[in-house]
Amino acid sequence: MTPLVSILLPTYERPQYLEQALLSALNQTYSHIEIIICDNSRDDTTEQVVQSYLPPHSGFNIKYVRNETNIGPIANQHKCFKLASGEYVNYLMDDDLFHPRKIELMVPYLIEDPQIGLVTSRKQIIDDLGEPVRIFPDPPFPLSTKKKTAINGQTVIKSMLTDTKNYIGEPTAVLFRKSDLVEPFGTFGGKQAFNNVDVASWIAVLANKHAVFLKEPLCSFRKHPTQLTNTLLSRMGCQCDWIDATLLARQQDLLKDSSTFAEIVSRLGKTVLNNFLKWNDATYHLYVDELLMRVRQLIYACEKNKKLSKLAKDLKKLAEQLETRKLIKLFSW
Incomplete structure (x- = not known):
């Protein structure tokens, strides 16, 4: 039986970007998907955009939840995860895009090898209008094409912590097995990250699993002025997160x-x-x-x-x- 993949789309007051992201999920060549949208918006603009894609207006498998109040980005990500029914999970940030074959090309790695904890890929950087800017630099690991090349998870963890770089990628880039995430998304060693929520979870998953890096860019990461990563608080949170992750990895014998x-x-x-x-x-x-x-x-x-x-x-x-x-x-x- 073809496994269900949950595409998790947390959103906050970006209706135009959100619709583009949603369409990239709906255009997946892998058909057995559900889409979970959790909306933190203060008004109903996003809800109006999503409405025409919901049952019974369409045949798409979409669950939409508008939060009564803004519960914050991390809690919204957690809510999406809790609502997911799929065996496999891929977050899709509301300003990013999926390549049409993303899920189709990634799922077989997880199906065929339970020791693979996550599958990621190179990514295309786009601007606020969706125009291609550049391909993100390759990670310092072999890229898999037709030959299945899995990288030891602890090797990846060591490289990320040594260079303080998220070589796995943002949540949009990564497909993983839901059961492998034993802590809430963004948590590692019981510590919820401020900013590097993705890094925290990739370390948690890869502590005992392997990673696959695909050569083809299978997602687009949008750079625009309103991103939270541009703020001082984000830089502060990021630095605190790298310290936490390093010390916790040492405690858990991941930096021997x-x-x-x-x-x-x-x-x-x-x-x-x-x-x-x-x-x-x-x-x-x-x-x-x-x-x-x-x-x-x-x-x-x-x-x-x-x-x-x-x-x-x-x-x-x-x-x-x-x-x-x-x-x-x-x-x-």
Whole structure:
């Protein structure tokens, strides 16, 4: 029997982009799909766009839920996942697009090999009008064509954490087995990511599974001015997420090599030293506790390695400066 694939489409006030994304899902050559749309919008503009595609107006297998209030992007992603009935899952962000053969080309890898945890591909970058800009750079792994080349998941995890790069890709790029995601989407080691929700889940899935990277670009990732990734809060959240993922991966024995772990911690620590004070000031100390937590965690990791002793001292000074700013904030109230 042909397995059901759930395409999860969380959305928020992008009706024009949402319709384009929805059409790219409906145009899949793989026919046994359901589409779950969870809408965080404050008005009914998106609902009006979706209405004509819903049963009984069409024969499409679409479930549409409009949230009573905006529950936030992460909770909306979780809601989509909970509503999914498919054996396999692929998120589709509301400003991205699927290649028509995406699901058809990816599903066989998961069907034929239970050790493959996810299938991803190269991606096309498009602008806000949908015009092609470039093909995203290839990951540092073999790309599979007709020959099925699976990459060890822990090798992928190590490369992502070492380079602080999401080589797997955004949620739109990845098809995975629903049962392999044992934690809520965006969670790794019990820690919900702020920004790198996709990276957290790819690490969780690949801890005991393999990945396949397809050569053909099978999705389009839209770059536009209103993306959340362009904000300071996103950059702050991203850096905190890389720290969390690295330390949790070490705890779970996914970064076994001590020298590699030390190199990653050193790089993260230097980034923290260069940015956390100015980020804290720019956000009026609202997130000082989150920043302090990561600084202290890095200090603890550095103190276990003699080569990182100087970095540990520098981070302690940074912690003291952040503590001072925290006190100033408290007394200013």
